[in-house]
Amino acid sequence: MEAYDEFIQRVQDIHRLGALQGHLGWDQEVLMPSKGAQSRGEMMAWLAGQRHQQLTDERMGSLLLALETHELDNDQRANVREMRRMYDQAVKLPKSFVENFAQARSEALVAWQEARAASDFEAFKPTLERLIALTREKIERLGVVTTPYDVLLDEYEVGMTVSDYDPLFAGMKERLVPLLQAITEAQQRTPEPSMPADLRFPVEAQKAFCKAVSTNMGFDFEAGRMDASTHPFSAGLWPGDTRFTTRFDEQDPFSCLYAVMHETGHALYEQGLDHHHRYTPRGGAVSLGVHESQSRFWENQIGRTAAFWKVALPWFTKAFPDAPTWDEASLNRLANRVEKGFIRVEADEVTYNLHVMIRYEIEKRLFNEGLEVDHIPAIWNSMFKEWFDIDVPEDRLGCLQDIHWSMGAFGYFPTYTLGNLYAAQLLEAMAESLGDVTELVASGNWEPLLSWLRPRIHERGSQVTPAQLIEEATGSPPSPEPFLRYVEEKYGALYGLS
């Protein structure tokens, strides 16, 4: 197997360059002094260039061709399959195009930040138009098989197309919009409890509390770190060193807690990968959707429950002795407020997917129906009005809120919804294996939960496609049904909807 050995060495070199990008990216968000920005950008671009060069090396092409007719085991086949995808994509996009796109993105990021601050969509329009034109060019270069938007969707979640997403979102709209309506009516009858306005939760105490939760979830702090950054994120880095970040709001400990549970979910996936296959596709996480399922599972299915609060209550009371004497039910109630908010990243479980759907519908029309950028705000606002029954007062709170489009990341949003659906499917399947999950969570010993996920999700890496992985782990193909059942039951009970 000389060809495979040479191939895998090249694959590892490419992934090591990617891991270095990940490390510098982590440092950039957490530690980098402000004047380091220019050199950092230059170094990141250099690493990207080295990576592209090694990926598109002719030798990689001929090794792939040779190996595709070899006898290979499952893991080897997965590596060849994934590298073929990466290689084809990379060789189809000429260096000049990639550089143009990168340049447009850096400019767009600045333009978007200014436009959002001023809530001025017109100011962002020309930049967005350029990015969309470049993305349309990218689609053409990569080659359309089904619909143009599918090319983008596939980039972020292999194998997913409009014909997969459409029925999924339609079903959700049908049931989430009435659920939201019913909750709103219930809220008018009985006002929501809320956090006392003058209460303060010191940062050091939040840190201790959240570390206790993360540790109980199974995060190994000898093989990772928790730090602070403006936007929480998780960086897999490499074996023995996985890092996540959180943020601290002294008036709201839930902001930090659920960021930590979310990011720990991502980080447990990374810590649980099969390091024997490190620096190869086989050894890496399979997709954004599956990654998000891990974060959402711990954040919502576990973290936003009374069973969780039964366990966390003594830690909470110890960390915040000045807080009112809440019991697990009131903490759980506070952690599960449903709100018709404008902002996706602050959304609860009921509204979150509706937020995603607006973006999905607009992206679909942009790339499959030639929608013009001009019309984005009106469409956004009318969909928001239809589903949330409130008016978007300014684009800052509407179509200018997300960073993704300014990064040229079209087709990314729907993976958030996949994460929510997969998490609910995993919870149902876990209950079939382990019995009453609520009881397990309430027992405080969460090890069986992690041990269930390890061989079914984490250790498998990219052995199979995301949809196959979910089907093999849960016994059913991806479906919105478990999520809808979960959310209807949970919020039905919380808001007495019956």
Add this chain to the structure above:
Amino acid sequence: MEAYDEFIQRVQDIHRLGALQGHLGWDQEVLMPSKGAQSRGEMMAWLAGQRHQQLTDERMGSLLLALETHELDNDQRANVREMRRMYDQAVKLPKSFVENFAQARSEALVAWQEARAASDFEAFKPTLERLIALTREKIERLGVVTTPYDVLLDEYEVGMTVSDYDPLFAGMKERLVPLLQAITEAQQRTPEPSMPADLRFPVEAQKAFCKAVSTNMGFDFEAGRMDASTHPFSAGLWPGDTRFTTRFDEQDPFSCLYAVMHETGHALYEQGLDHHHRYTPRGGAVSLGVHESQSRFWENQIGRTAAFWKVALPWFTKAFPDAPTWDEASLNRLANRVEKGFIRVEADEVTYNLHVMIRYEIEKRLFNEGLEVDHIPAIWNSMFKEWFDIDVPEDRLGCLQDIHWSMGAFGYFPTYTLGNLYAAQLLEAMAESLGDVTELVASGNWEPLLSWLRPRIHERGSQVTPAQLIEEATGSPPSPEPFLRYVEEKYGALYGLS
């Protein structure tokens, strides 16, 4: 100049890999979780391998050959000269030898740590013998021109040989040993002042105090960071991002302060390099000796003076309100205690170079006279007895104290002494340009000091050899005389020797 353009692009790639090693090295000492060690070692080895491969690429050899007959400007010539040195060295050492050496070093590090902890030289002996054998092999492979030890000395400070170092150390021994003797007698007449044993200096207050000092020295905290690590160090990294570390001892604020002044001295050099030449030899620091001159200059020539304490006293009082009401003279006295200690890294200005000299003498005999490892402890202890007039009670406090030999770094120690000598030369030259430096320091505006160093040392990078640089900056070739004058005057006054 197509050949030069191609050459410099390759040079920058090689240096970028080195800069990444630097970044990971910083992270390793400051942040890395313990279980990340194995992956980190692997990643560092991979980067070293990539760097070696690019450096020894045949194309680099032919470009160097071509460029050595081209018309070049001074900066270009410096890059070709330095890359020729690196290239010749790299191609003379086969990959298998380099890997063997790296392997022996990792094993030696562990063996040394255990041997030092147990103060057991016999346990370290076989490892040290192997490293010395490998180093002798390295010398042969690189090729002896003058003496074998010169090959090693040149690696750490280009152009320096035994015939340069010998007279320099002989002169120092002649004057430092009697000075130490006179100080010891003075100490017997008047006991040294010391720190009250129960006084505590909180870490946060030390941080604030030291940052104030570092800022006043001119360190730009928007283009760098100060963190904590077991052994203080400085990492140039890249333009706009230079980092140094310190340590905190709650019983002794001087430990942190002088570590910060020392490392800030190194870091100012890095911040002051000409970034137009980034990722090339021309744009990098010229040598270890010159680097050390920058750290020692600020730590000793500036930091350990009454003029410094005049400026720092209000910061000190503000940071440590519980300290006795010391004046600048008593703080200066506390900061300048001379002690016959066993440990080099804790040594004062009078004894430091004697510590270095012991190591230099032993290394010289090892490589030029075939000294056997067996005899190291006896020689060490007898030299120590001769110069310090005290007996080394155990090898932990003698020949096992330093990490350098376990890292195969033979020939490194003398650069510390060069740093001390250059710093004293720079102080004299600076006084000729700027007038009374003591007055300048006492004024609190240290900007003229840094501005004097910038064009003469920092911005010049590796334009010329270290000795040339010092000669052009100070008007005289490297010499021990200014240092000896400085130390005799300073400690003569402090201990009333006259």
